[in-house]
Amino acid sequence: MAKSLADLKYFTFDVVGTLIDFEGGIKECLAGIAEEAGVSVDGEEALALYRAARYSGDAGLFPDDLVRVYMVIAPKLGLPAEVKFGERLRDSAGNWKGFADSADALRRLSKRYRLIAMTNARRWAFEHFSKELGNPFYAAFTADDTGTEKPDPAFFEQVFAFVGKEGASKDDILHVAQSQYHDIGISRQLGMTNCWIERRHAQKGYGGTIEPQEFTKPDYHFTSMAGLAEAAEASKAA
Template structure:
């Protein structure tokens, strides 16, 4: 955890905005689990970290479309690299697997705790159909949710954030009452700092090398808060209430 006097003020944030995929929902396990299941049917053993590396490269090709619909295209790119069978059925299977992706073990309980002290807002690059499944798996903790279907753009585009700011301000809130919580330096932490938001980096891959399925940021942004789990953020917020 880092950041001067702000460290003692977690309980003062009125809004907590969240990245969802990778911060609350374990998309890496969802993708590698689906690929492994497809491989098992044909006797192919899938190396999870290698698969995530191929996924990351494919996902950020210029022809990429909205997530997770784009997973069908991604499958067509990475299947030959992994020795997996190619076909529309397998591609659709990877895309549709998003509906069953599960939260990290601490997500549901930590969100429930955090929601007692602030309004929780989801900000996800996943399309609305997928977010509906994610929100249900997380226990429907959100005061509001924003997806590319509503915003017309994706993070790290500042325009995505600006629509959330407008929503908060319409409720009488202020930008300085928001803490943005996310695992991706590229999609969230860097741009939130550029926009003047307080931020909290949840370093989900702290015990693993590399970037997994998330694009690497060109530079590291030191966050205001830094935890390796969402539960640790909830602990810190509760401690700040009683400090």
């Protein structure tokens, strides 16, 4: 049986894709470039091309790597293959929006739990994301801080060490994420209680996120952050 939400002390969060709508941000930026170039792009096709380019062997840290990614996908989308547009895509991360329910849900959860961000994004981008979300985090771990990216267990181990210094353990954590590949599968392997936020529940495919080799059934499953907040409040009130 899944551990009760009422018994947990920390909620750790994937940020990009779970709390921040990176797919919407990428599609909006590419659509703007396309309009200037007098062409049109299909958003889902763009995300599929992005996914293939992003997870290549020569990928860099996110979102800086979006410059390289753009140069790979631009010709396939009929967009101008110029570095300045790749830089525009990278810089657009500073304006990406949170999902409509993210900030309020985090505010509600922060009253009862210590919230920890775990993001493969670089620190400069995370600072923008955190501000967009209302700066709700008790602590934050970025790719710059850990020197690695999820699903590397080493990323998670650094978080375990952090809560360990506060007299807690991974058993006190709920890991919340939308990515089966980066978060849900590995959190299960590491023995964590996890929660899948299925952001693309009304859409086919995995969008801009790499498809996992196999699906991991989560301990908790919601299609929104609002659903998680409501369940956590109900658990605490019981």
